[in-house]
Each structure stands twice: as structure tokens, then as C-alpha cells.
Amino acid sequence: MDRNQDLKDRREATKLGGGESRIERQHSQGKLTARERVTALMDEGSFNEIGQFVEHRSTSFGLEKNKIPGDGVVTGFGTIHGRLIYVFSQDFTVLGGSLSETHAAKICRVMDLAMKNGAPLIGLNDSGGARIQEGVVSLAGYAEIFYRNTRASGVIPQISVIMGPCAGGAVYSPALTDFTIMVEDTSYMFVTGPNVVKTVTHEEVTSEDLGGAKVHAEKSGVNHFTAGNDIEALQKVRDLITFMPQNANELAPSPTKFEFNKSKLETIKKILPDNNTLPYDIRKVVAAVIDDNSFREVHEDFAKNIVIGFARVEGRTVGVIANQPASMAGVLDIESSRKGARFVRFCDAFNIPLLVFEDVPGFLPGTDQEWKGIITHGAKLLYAFAEATVPRITIITRKAYGGAFDVMNSKSIGADLNFAWPTAEIAVMGAKGAAEIIFKREIAAAEDPQAKWLEKEAEYAEMFANPYRAAERGIIDDVILPEETRAKVIAGFKMLENKVDTLPKKKHGNIPL
Ligand code: HXC
Numbered sequence: 001m002d003r004n005q006d007l008k009d010r011r012e013a014t015k016l017g018g019g020e021s022r023i024e025r026q027h028s029q030g031k032l033t034a035r036e037r038v039t040a041l042m043d044e045g046s047f048n049e050i051g052q053f054v055e056h057r058s059t060s061f062g063l064e065k066n067k068i069p070g071d072g073v074v075t076g077f078g079t080i081h082g083r084l085i086y087v088f089s090q091d092f093t094v095l096g097g098s099l100s101e102t103h104a105a106k107i108c109r110v111m112d113l114a115m116k117n118g119a120p121l122i123g124l125n126d127s128g129g130a131r132i133q134e135g136v137v138s139l140a141g142y143a144e145i146f147y148r149n150t151r152a153s154g155v156i157p158q159i160s161v162i163m164g165p166c167a168g169g170a171v172y173s174p175a176l177t178d179f180t181i182m183v184e185d186t187s188y189m190f191v192t193g194p195n196v197v198k199t200v201t202h203e204e205v206t207s208e209d210l211g212g213a214k215v216h217a218e219k220s221g222v223n224h225f226t227a228g229n230d231i232e233a234l235q236k237v238r239d240l241i242t243f244m245p246q247n248a249n250e251l252a253p254s255p256t257k258f259e260f261n262k263s264k265l266e267t268i269k270k271i272l273p274d275n276n277t278l279p280y281d282i283r284k285v286v287a288a289v290i291d292d293n294s295f296r297e298v299h300e301d302f303a304k305n306i307v308i309g310f311a312r313v314e315g316r317t318v319g320v321i322a323n324q325p326a327s328m329a330g331v332l333d334i335e336s337s338r339k340g341a342r343f344v345r346f347c348d349a350f351n352i353p354l355l356v357f358e359d360v361p362g363f364l365p366g367t368d369q370e371w372k373g374i375i376t377h378g379a380k381l382l383y384a385f386a387e388a389t390v391p392r393i394t395i396i397t398r399k400a401y402g403g404a405f406d407v408m409n410s411k412s413i414g415a416d417l418n419f420a421w422p423t424a425e426i427a428v429m430g431a432k433g434a435a436e437i438i439f440k441r442e443i444a445a446a447e448d449p450q451a452k453w454l455e456k457e458a459e460y461a462e463m464f465a466n467p468y469r470a471a472e473r474g475i476i477d478d479v480i481l482p483e484e485t486r487a488k489v490i491a492g493f494k495m496l497e498n499k500v501d502t503l504p505k506k507k508h509g510n511i512p513l
Contacts, residue, residue, distance in 0.1 A: 099130055
């Protein structure tokens with residue numbers, strides 16, 4: 001026997017996974033195979049597979065006669081834009097990509113290597129869940145993965161791409177990772193599927209409506225990015241990774257080249273409407289400050305009253321958190337607080353400076369919010385900012401009212417620099433409400449209470465609906481013109497480049513979950 005030829009033959013056989021017909025089925029659904037996905041994700045020719053001959057050891061339900069080398073998952077390492085990356089890619093053509101003991105062990109192996117060598121881990125998920133024939137050992141396999149996801153959290157970036165079914169407890173691995181990307185129409189995630197839902201709650205719902213990409217992007221927030229197809233999803237990963245460092249001890253890479261169209265210094269002056277009650281799109285302000293075309297919005301369709309995403313300033317990654325006056329007046333509520341907090345923590349864990357744009361009328365009032373715990377959820381954002389030790393700059397464009405002012409990266413909770421535009425209004429509350437409370441008696445005693453109220457409202461607005469009371473007290477560092485913002489941000493982050501700030505020694509904090 002020609003042993004070299006034998007190896008080549010064996011390698012070829014593993015490439016077929018569950019066989020031609022199942023590969024065809026995968027393709028007919030618009031899905032790539034596990035190996036095609038890895039090829040599209042990694043730099044050309046850079047992928048090194050580990051464990052391609054691993055087989056399961058189960059003898060239940062005739063499985064001993066159904067052994068396929070690799071056992072339904074392709075694992076290994078390679079590069080993306082020249083940087084070391086670990087990957088696992090589940091192969092739906094092999095027993096539905098189901099997770100056996102050995103399949104789990106292969107995933108754990110690359111996770112362990114990623115941790116030891118400080119490099120990001122990318123999981124391409126396409127699986128029918130726990131391998132039913134194996135029972136509890138496959139459940140334990142999932143738990144081994146969850147354990148490693150948790151231990152790796154905040155040490156190396158972890159990205160999950162959902163490219164097929166992801167059901168049962170299997171959803172918790174992606175949930176423990178930093179970002180989830182779902183492919184439209186071919187992926188879904190749920191703890192219990194439509195059949196169980198029907199039995200338990202009598203609801204009739206399709207997989208798509210229960211846990212498709214759109215639902216998780218808009219309603220639950222489980223999905224951070226939606227892609228039209230497999231290739232688009234993998235390209236998003238390649239792009240996203242350029243904003244992140246390899247691990248928590250490093251800085252994100254700085255592309256040397258960046259562009260900034262100077263005409264944005266003109267357009268930025270005209271973004272805010274003259275009437276301070278009218279909305280505008282904060283993303284226009286963000287775009288006018290950062291490098292051209294560098295914004296990558298995260299959670300674009302979820303809790304639109306806050307905008308978050310990665311951007312670059314002179315080629316360096318920053319994390320942007322911005323109230324969005326174009327959605328619910330930019331008010332902070334439960335979902336926007338959760339959304340903002342998680343992103344702040346990712347950035348802080350991975351040494352990404354924070355750039356905050358503030359225009360917030362306050363927290364959303366009402367029984368719905370109070371009963372669902374806006375106190376606890378709002379505190380998440382407060383906690384996340386207060387805990388962050390990375391360089392932090394805030395720009396107040398317009399409203400900065402009440403507790404929301406404190407929460408949105410104020411200096412008193414550790415922001416390094418806090419600037420306000422001349423249009424900023426920094427006060428305990430809006431002038432109308434404030435006048436009603438503090439001038440209550442005067443208004444009641446007046447001949448024309450309505451006119452008195454308006455007069456007092458104007459008085460309060462004159463006093464506080466500007467940035468100068470805050471500037472007098474040093475609560476903000478400077479009042480700046482909109483067109484000066486980029487220069488101030490660049491100078492600020494340069495000044496903060498070597499910032500050292502550490503938290504008190506502790507096991508871990510207790511963020512209000
Ligand atoms: C073993 C499985 C499997 C599984 C699918 N297959 N899921 N084999 N264990 N969990 C096999 C099928 O037998 C079939 O084999 C092949 O994969 C393709 O499956 P189809 O059903 O033909 O594909 P499709 O019609 O596309 O349906 C996909 C599916 C369905 C919706 C995922 O297969 C399904 O409902 N599977 C079971 C899902 C599930 O209940 N899993 C356990 C969840 S509990 P052949 O040989 O015909 O190609 C769980 C707990 C995790 O995961 C807990 C962690 C804490």
C-alpha cells in the first residue's frame with residue numbers, strides 16, 4: 001500500500017462530510033458547507049485543520065456503523081488579515097451537525113488553544129443540537145463549551161455566526177460570546193422550538209417568527225448583526241475583527257491609512273435643528289467626527305434610541321455610544337440601557353476607548369418600565385461606564401438632563417474629558433417641569449397662572465438650558481464649536497494614550513443583572 005496515497009485518499013474522504021447528496025441539500029438551501037465557510041472566512045490557504053480524523057465512540061442506536069471522520073465539526077486555526085484566529089465550523093451534513101462527546105472535545109481543544117495563545121475564537125454554528133443517540137455525554141459536552149466560553153469572556157474576543165439551526169441549550173454558547181451574527185432565512189435560535197411552544201402555550205408560530213434573524217435583531221437583541229447569506233456573514237466577521245485586539249492585553253490594530261473629508265467640518269454645523277424639540281439623526285454627528293466610512297453599527301435594529309458601534313479616529317478603534325434623538329427623543333429605557341452597557345463592557349475589556357455623544361432627555365417614565373425594572377437595567381449602563389478604565393470622552397450636543405446626564409459617561413463617574421456644544425442644556429430636569437415645581441406657589445398666586453408659568457419656565461431655561469453653569473463648575477471641561485469636535489477628540493485620545501487606571505482589587509464586581 002502506498003501510505004502517502006492512503007493519507008491523501010483519507011483526506012479527500014473527510015472533505016465529503018456526510019456525502020454528496022447531503023452537500024447538495026445544503027447548497028440547495030442556499031447554505032455553504034462547513035469547509036466552504038472556513039475557506040471563505042480565513043485568508044487564502046491559511047487554514048490548518050486539527051482533528052480531521054476524529055471519530056465518535058458511541059455504540060448506541062447503530063451509531064457504530066455511522067462514523068464519519070471529523071465527527072461533524074471542522075476545527076483549526078489560520079489567519080484573518082494576517083492575524084491568528086481559531087475557528088470551529090459545524091457540518092450539518094454529518095448527523096445534522098449534532099454535538100457528540102468527541103465533537104464537543106474538538107471544539108474545546110481549539111478554545112483551549114485560543115485562550116493559551118491569546119487569539120480570537122470564531123464559531124460557525126449549524127447544528128441540530130445535542131446528538132440525541134449519545135444522551136447525557138453530549139449535554140456534558142455542551143457544558144464544557146459553556147464553561148470555556150465563560151472563562152474566555154473578556155480575555156479573547158469570541159464571535160458566533162449562526163448559519164443554520166441553533167436550538168435548545170445550544171443557544172447559550174453564542175449567548176455567552178461577545179457578538180452574534182445571524183444569516184437571514186437560513187438560521188434560527190430558540191430555547192424551545194415551535195412544537196414545544198405549541199404544546200405548552202398553545203401559540204402557533206413558525207421557526208422564523210420565533211427565532212429568526214429579524215426577530216432576534218429587532219425584538220430580543222440576541223442578534224447583533226444580520227447577514228443576507230453565508231458569504232456576507234463571513235465577510236462581516238472579517239471586517240469586525242479588524243476593530244478588535246487579539247486579546248485583553250493588546251490594543252486593536254491601527255490601520256495606517258485613514259481618510260477624513262474636511263467638508264464634514266462644515267456639515268456638522270448644520271445637523272442640529274434650530275428648534276430644540278425637533279429630532280435629528282445622531283449618526284450624522286458621529287459620521288462627521290470619525291474617519292470616513294469607519295462606523296460599524298452594532299445592534300442596528302434593536303433599541304434604536306441608543307446607537308452603538310465601532311469606529312476609527314485617525315485610524316484607531318473607538319467604541320461609540322450615542323443617544324439617538326431620532327428615536328423616542330433619545331430617552332434611556334430598559335433595552336437601550338442593556339444594549340449600551342454590554343457594548344461599553346466589551347470595549348473596556350478589550351482596551352477600546354469610549355467616545356460618547358449625549359442628547360438625552362432622561363429615563364423613560366411609566367409603570368411598564370418601572371415594573372420591568374428600569375432601576376436595575378438603567379443601573380447596568382451606569383455601572384458599565386463607572387467601571388470602565390479605558391480612555392473616555394463625552395460630547396454633549398444638546399440635552400443632558402437628570403440622572404441620564406450622570407449615567408452617560410459624566411466626569412463624576414470617571415469620564416476623562418467632557419465637552420459640550422453651545423447648544424447643550426445641562427440641568428436636573430426640563431424647564432417646564434422644573435418651573436412647575438419650584439415656582440408652584442408663585443404660579444398659583446398669579447393673576448394669570450399660565451402666563452406666570454411660561455415666564456418662570458423661560459427664567460429657568462435661561463439659567464440652565466445652556467452649558468455654562470456646568471462649565472463654571474468644571475463639570476464639563478470646555479464648551480466647543482461643533483466643527484472643533486474632531487480635533488478635540490483626536491487631541492483628547494492622544495493625551496489619554498498612556499492612561500493607567502485600575503479598579504480596586506476584588507474577585508469581581510456585582511453588576512446589577
Ligand atoms: C442526531 C440529528 C440531530 C440530533 C438532526 N439529526 N438533529 N442526529 N442528533 N440532534 C440528523 C437527522 O437525523 C438527519 O439525519 C440529519 O441530521 C438532518 O436532519 P433533518 O431532520 O433531515 O434536517 P431538517 O429537516 O433540516 O431539520 C433540521 C432540524 C431537525 C430542525 C434541526 O433535524 C431537528 O429537529 N433535530 C432535532 C433537534 C433537537 O431536538 N435537538 C436536541 C435539542 S436539545 P439523516 O441521516 O437523515 O441525514 C439540546 C440540548 C442541548 O440540544 C443542551 C445544552 C445544555
